[in-house]
Structures are given as structure tokens and as C-alpha cells.
Amino acid sequence: MRGRALLKNGAMALLWLVVAAFLLFPFYYAVVSSLREGSALFDASLWPSDPTFANYRAVMTDQPFATNILNSLLVAFSVVVLSLGLAVFASYAFGRAKFKGRRLLLYTILGVSMFPQVAVLSGLFEIVRLFGLYNSLLSLVFSYMIFTLPFTVWVLTSFMRDLPVEIEEAAIMDGASSWTIVIRVFLPLLAPALVTTGLLAFIAAWNEFLFALSFTLTNEQRTVPVAIALLTGASQYELPWGNIMAASVIVTLPLIALVLVFQRKLVAGLTAGAVKG
Amino acid sequence: MSKISAIEKARARSAWLFVLPMLVVLALVAAWPLARTIWFSLTNATLVDPTTYDFIGFDNFLAYDEGRWYGILTDPQWLNALGNTLIFAVASVSLELVLGVIIALIVNAALPGRGLMRAAMLVPWAIPTVVSAKIWQWMLNDQFGVVNAMLEGAGLIDGPVAWLGGSSLAMVSIVMVDVWKTTPFVALLVLAALQTLPKEIYEAARVDGIHPVKVFFRVTLPLIKPALVVAVIFRLLDAMRMFDLVYVMTGSSEETMTLSVFARQALVSFQDVGYGSAASTGLFAIIALLTVIYIMTLRPLGRDSGA
Structure with missing residues (x-):
């Protein structure tokens, strides 16, 4: 046995x-x-016989790759802060208050999260040009709301709904306003959920490609995925594979570290997002 | 009690104030641009001068002129892209589902190091799609790629295989990369569902000496079915809008062009805003239909009649 x-x-x-x-x-x-x-x-062998960091040096000095990383960080952080800020208040209303049209709104938001990005491309392009945001990082912070907002609202709503009523009742009896209740009572309780959804929004923004490719033009304004996709070598037909792989490793290592540290939270957030929308 | 209900009413009023900022942003970033795209699809606007255009009705979708049909619905390129998208979506999602369940069952075993295994499963998902596309493009390189070298070393192929070069193999490769990237995600969802199953059933089945395969099909599968259905729907809708993997790995090559790649090419490369918008509207209509069917049949908010 x-x-x-x-x-x-x-x-x-x-x-x-x-x-x-x-x-x-x-x-x-x-x-x-x-x-x-x-x-x-x-040489396609599986072990580097003569390792060198030349590719890493080349990527960081020949290309504005450090700027690209900074761009990606700026965009992703702004997207996280903005979408969490908007979503916390919205999800309080969706999760704790009963009001007309709540269901329809939630379904509409779920629908938006299914939008093919290309379907809003020409309309967004027009807005981006109208506000003079073409080739600016602000155009990306703005347009990324289309996929981070529905997701954060939906997940935070399900967290809000699951918190016990008693928490709020005491505050209501004390005459606290809804604003105070959200800031003082719910925000601290939601902290773990905020970390999870914030992280997922960060990863989504960090990885986005279509809008970044369409709304930026110069190498200095590009985010990391676009920079890597468009990395070219001395000639058009010869891709600098060593540099591309070095760039890929640089941008992936921090993500893998984040994912490993927040493993459990991420899985919980992903399943909450999928099961409840 | 009446104080609470009065507060409930006040809260319902303030609820709108709380949702409003989010709704304004969504309207600006989703509703309005979508409306504009649909409007543009009825015009002959171009990117060169997007302010002057004529309304041309449904000509971008379907038009008959001097014995010939025009519009995306008769455009062999668009229909080809539609076919590619459907093939990609069905092939990748069914493979991801089957492999995802198998991997979840394997990882569900009670062995030390399960946490590490779960972490390893998150790695392909965490790698940016563009980066995965580039890594696989390099690994599948026909001359220097490690995949060809390994297959040749194992004696499975005689000469280098052009995985991404203009044949139906390109679609196979794209599906394979998507399966590599997304199967772990499906597996994690299935794993979460597996871990909610009551252990007693399995004890009982073991005591009664029922074959594990039978237990899987009769007990496990029906119990995790709701989770699987949700995973399939989300994956299908995601696969229907596939852009980055295809765009980076094979560009606008005809064998792999998806609807999103087609629409962007018409919009940006050919500067034909009207036609490109029609193509995007077509894709939007397909996805919207699938979403409505999903919401009507599964009702993710539950069936209760509350507001």
C-alpha cells in the first residue's frame, strides 16, 4: 500500500x-x-556558455528604453489611482445602496468590459486629437479607463456587498454622512481588495498595446510594450533578438516578482472577477 | 427603524452622486467614442481630413453598384478575417479548457510545493502579451529557433519548419502561444472551483470503489460546470477581439489576420476611417450579441428582483 x-x-x-x-x-x-x-x-543550446550583459547595456544606452519604462510606470500608476478613486465611491453606491437603475447600470458596465478596444478606436482618436492629447501619456491614462474602470467597479462592488451591515449601522445611527462612511469605515476594510484590484489594473495598464501603439508617435512617448514591439536593429530585416530579449527580461522580472509576492491575493481577485463578472 | 429607512432614502439619493463621476468617465471613454465609431461607419471619412466627409448610409457594409457588390460583408479580406477570428477563438478556447482542467487536476494533488506550482502558473499570465509574442517569435524562428533545433535533435523533423511564414502553420503557432499564455489562467479558475468541492463525496466514492475517471465525469465535472461556463464565456469574448499577439507575431499577414487587425489596418494604415469604423462596428455587433446572450441566459447578478 x-x-x-x-x-x-x-x-x-x-x-x-x-x-x-x-x-x-x-x-x-x-x-x-x-x-x-x-x-x-x-546557437540554440539551452545554457549560455559565455554570458554577457552587452544586450542590457545596448538596450539602456542606444534606445530611450529607460524613458519607456518611466512612461509605463507613470501611466500605470495614474491609471490605478484614478480608477480606484472613482471605483471606490461607485462601488459603495452599487454594493450598499438600493436605487433605481442599479441593475441596468451594473450590466452596462459589465458590457463595457467586453468591448473590443478597436470598436472605440476611431471615436477615441477624435477625442484625443480634440483635447490635444495625441502623442501624450495623458491620452493613455484617459483611454485605459475603458478596461480598468469596469473591472475595478465590478470587483469592488462584490467586496462591498459582502461586508456585514452592522459595520455601517453604527455609523449611520451616529449621523455620519455617506462620504464619511466611505472614507472612515469602508476604505480601511477594503484595503486588501484595493491592493488586489489595484495590482490587476496596474498589470493591465502595463501590458496594454493597441491604444499605446495608436496614440503615441515618437520613441520618447512610447510605453514598454510598443517600444519592444517596434525595436529594430541596424537593418529593417534583421531584428536585434539579443536586445529584444534583454528588454523583455527587464520589463518582465518586476512583474514576476509582484505576482509571486501577491500570489494568493491575485488568484482571489482573478476568481472574484471571473465568477462575479 | 423609521430612521434607518429615511437614511436609506437619503442614501439612494446620494448613491447617484457617488456613481456619477465614474459614469461621466465611462461615457467619455466608451459610450461617446462608440457612438462616433458607429456614425463614422456610415460615412466616407478619412484620416487625412477627418472633419469633411459625406453620409453614405450602409455603403461601407453592403452596397451594389454597376453589377458588383461592395462593403465589408462582401469583402473577401474581411470575411477571411472573420473566419480566422472564429477559428482562433474556438480552437484556443477549447484547447485551453481541456488542458486547463487537466492541469488543475494535476496541481490539485496534495504534494509539498503546491504554492510554488501555483506561482509558476501565474508566470505566463504575468508576462506582457507583446513580450510573450516576441519570445515565441524568437523561439519559433525558422533558422535559429530553439523549437526547430529541439525537434530536429529529437529526429521529429528533417529540415527547418517555417512556423510563422505564410502558411496555415502560422495560425497553429498563434493558437499554441495563446494556449501557453492563457491555459494557466483557466487552470487557476478551475483550481479555485475544485477547492470548494466537499471532500466527503470523494471519500464515499473511494470507499465504494468507484473508478476515478467515472468520479470525475459524474461528480467533479457537473460540480465545476458553472465555473467552466463563466471561464469559457470570458475567454471566448476575449479571443474574439484578439489583436496584440497576432499583430506582433505575424503582422497583417492574411493567414492570421483577425477582425481587430483588419479594422486597425483599414483605420490607421489605409487611413480609411469610414471603412475601418464599419469593420469595427461589425466586430462590436458580434461581441455585443454574444454579451447580451450571456447576460440574458446566465444573469451574473442573480435572479432576485431587487433594484
Whole structure:
């Protein structure tokens, strides 16, 4: 009996290793490739024989890649702050108050989260030009609201709804205004939910490509995904794979670190987002 | 009690004040641009001078002129993109579902290091799509790619395979990359559902000596079905609007062009705002229809009649 259990666990562990290898190999190979230079890049072995950081130096000095990272950080942080700020108040109304049209509004917001981004591209482009935001990071902060707002509102609403009534009752009896209740009572209780949704919004904004590609023009205004997608070498037909892999590793490592640290919260937020919308 | 109900009324009034800022932003960023896109789809506007255009009705969608049909609905390129999008969506989502369930069952085993395993599952999801696209483009490179080198080393192929170069293989590759990126996400959702299942049922099934495969199909699958349905719907709607992976890996090549890539090409590369808007409106209509069906049949807010 023990032998059989051992065998079964051994087989399971082997399956785990296969799955993990499948999931992690591409990133591992990107790291290996980023440490190779020149003709070593064309050697497809799985271990860097002569590792060099030349690609990393090249990306940071030949390209405005540091600016691109800063752009992405600025945009993602602003998007998180703005969408959380708007969503906290909206979700208080949706989660705790009964008012006419609440259901219809929530369904509309759910509908917006399904929008194909390309469907608003020409209309958004017009607004962006009208406000003189073309080729400015503000155009991205503004347009990213279309996917972060519905998501944060929906998830925070489900968190708000699950908090017990007693919490609020005492405050209401004391005559506190709704504003005070949100700021003093709910905000501290929502802190874990805010971390999760904020993180998910940050990742979504950090990764966005279509709007960033369409609303920025110069290399200095680009965010990281666009910069990487459009990274070119000496000639048009020869892609600088070493540099691209180095850039990829630079922007992915912090994300992986974040994901590992907040693993449990993220999974909880993702499942809440999917199960409840 | 009456004090509470009076407060409830006051709160209902202030509720609108609380939702308003969010609604204004959503109107500016979603409703208005969408309305403009639909409007543009009925015009011949161009990007060169977007302020002067004529209203041309449904000509961008379907028009008959001098013995020929025009408009996206008869445009072989658009129909091709529609076909590609459907193939991509159905193939990637069904593979992700099957593999996601299998991986969730594997990871659900009680072995030490399950936390690490779950963390590993988040890695493909956390890598920006553009970055995944570039990494796979490099790995699938026909001359220097590690995939060809490994397959050749194992004796599975004779010469280099052009994975992304203008054949139906390109779509296979794109589906494969999407499956790699998104299966872990589906698996995490399934895993969360698996962990809510009561352990007693499995104890009982084990005591009665029922085969695990039968237990899976008779017990586990029906119980996790609601979670699976939601995952499939979200993945399908997401796959229908696929843009970045295709755009980065194969550009606007015909074999893989999706509806989003087609629409952006018409809008930006060909500067044809009218036609591109018609293409986007078409995609929007398809997705809106799917969303309405989803909300009507599944009612994610529950069936209670409350406001």
C-alpha cells in the first residue's frame, strides 16, 4: 500500500515537473538568449556558455528604453489611482445602496468590459486629437479607463456587498454622512481588495498595446510594450533578438516578482472577477 | 427603524452622486467614442481630413453598384478575417479548457510545493502579451529557433519548419502561444472551483470503489460546470477581439489576420476611417450579441428582483 502511494506521488511529481517546464521554459530561454551576443545567439543550446550583459547595456544606452519604462510606470500608476478613486465611491453606491437603475447600470458596465478596444478606436482618436492629447501619456491614462474602470467597479462592488451591515449601522445611527462612511469605515476594510484590484489594473495598464501603439508617435512617448514591439536593429530585416530579449527580461522580472509576492491575493481577485463578472 | 429607512432614502439619493463621476468617465471613454465609431461607419471619412466627409448610409457594409457588390460583408479580406477570428477563438478556447482542467487536476494533488506550482502558473499570465509574442517569435524562428533545433535533435523533423511564414502553420503557432499564455489562467479558475468541492463525496466514492475517471465525469465535472461556463464565456469574448499577439507575431499577414487587425489596418494604415469604423462596428455587433446572450441566459447578478 505504501509502495503504491509512493509510486503515485512520484508519477504526480513528474507530471508537475513537466507542466512547470512547459510554463517556465519560454521565459528561461529569453533570459539565456538575452545573455548571448553576436553569433552566439544563433546557437540554440539551452545554457549560455559565455554570458554577457552587452544586450542590457545596448538596450539602456542606444534606445530611450529607460524613458519607456518611466512612461509605463507613470501611466500605470495614474491609471490605478484614478480608477480606484472613482471605483471606490461607485462601488459603495452599487454594493450598499438600493436605487433605481442599479441593475441596468451594473450590466452596462459589465458590457463595457467586453468591448473590443478597436470598436472605440476611431471615436477615441477624435477625442484625443480634440483635447490635444495625441502623442501624450495623458491620452493613455484617459483611454485605459475603458478596461480598468469596469473591472475595478465590478470587483469592488462584490467586496462591498459582502461586508456585514452592522459595520455601517453604527455609523449611520451616529449621523455620519455617506462620504464619511466611505472614507472612515469602508476604505480601511477594503484595503486588501484595493491592493488586489489595484495590482490587476496596474498589470493591465502595463501590458496594454493597441491604444499605446495608436496614440503615441515618437520613441520618447512610447510605453514598454510598443517600444519592444517596434525595436529594430541596424537593418529593417534583421531584428536585434539579443536586445529584444534583454528588454523583455527587464520589463518582465518586476512583474514576476509582484505576482509571486501577491500570489494568493491575485488568484482571489482573478476568481472574484471571473465568477462575479 | 423609521430612521434607518429615511437614511436609506437619503442614501439612494446620494448613491447617484457617488456613481456619477465614474459614469461621466465611462461615457467619455466608451459610450461617446462608440457612438462616433458607429456614425463614422456610415460615412466616407478619412484620416487625412477627418472633419469633411459625406453620409453614405450602409455603403461601407453592403452596397451594389454597376453589377458588383461592395462593403465589408462582401469583402473577401474581411470575411477571411472573420473566419480566422472564429477559428482562433474556438480552437484556443477549447484547447485551453481541456488542458486547463487537466492541469488543475494535476496541481490539485496534495504534494509539498503546491504554492510554488501555483506561482509558476501565474508566470505566463504575468508576462506582457507583446513580450510573450516576441519570445515565441524568437523561439519559433525558422533558422535559429530553439523549437526547430529541439525537434530536429529529437529526429521529429528533417529540415527547418517555417512556423510563422505564410502558411496555415502560422495560425497553429498563434493558437499554441495563446494556449501557453492563457491555459494557466483557466487552470487557476478551475483550481479555485475544485477547492470548494466537499471532500466527503470523494471519500464515499473511494470507499465504494468507484473508478476515478467515472468520479470525475459524474461528480467533479457537473460540480465545476458553472465555473467552466463563466471561464469559457470570458475567454471566448476575449479571443474574439484578439489583436496584440497576432499583430506582433505575424503582422497583417492574411493567414492570421483577425477582425481587430483588419479594422486597425483599414483605420490607421489605409487611413480609411469610414471603412475601418464599419469593420469595427461589425466586430462590436458580434461581441455585443454574444454579451447580451450571456447576460440574458446566465444573469451574473442573480435572479432576485431587487433594484
